Amino acid sequence: MAKVGLKEIEYVQLKNSVREIHSLSLKEMEDAFNTIAELDSRGGGFYTKELTPKIRAVIEELKSMEGLMETAFSNHEEIIDSFCIAIDNYDVCS
Secondary structure, three states: OHHHOOOHHHHHHHHHHHHHHHHHHHHHHHHHHHHHHHHHOOOOOOOOOOOOHHHHHHHHHHHHHHHHHHHHHHHHHHHHHHHHHHHHHHOOOO
16 A cells, blocks of 8 residues: 555554544433433433433434444545545556
8 A cells, every 4th residue: 555655553543543433422422311411310400300301302413423423434434445446456567
């Protein structure tokens, strides 16, 4: 891959960076879910028997975002891999 300026280490670093960013984002989402769950528990701050429709809607949107982020992560990895394969396939320099 080095023939066109893409070194293996750069590829690995890019892929690891994308993975780290997405993992951190998913962890933040999980933390948000846990915080809401703690607030809804007895003595947690909401002081309600059940969540209001608006809070439930927020939770559903967060879950939807989480799914979209997981899909985006998978797509990003595929794009990076495809790019590297394309370089390997078309780089005919000796």
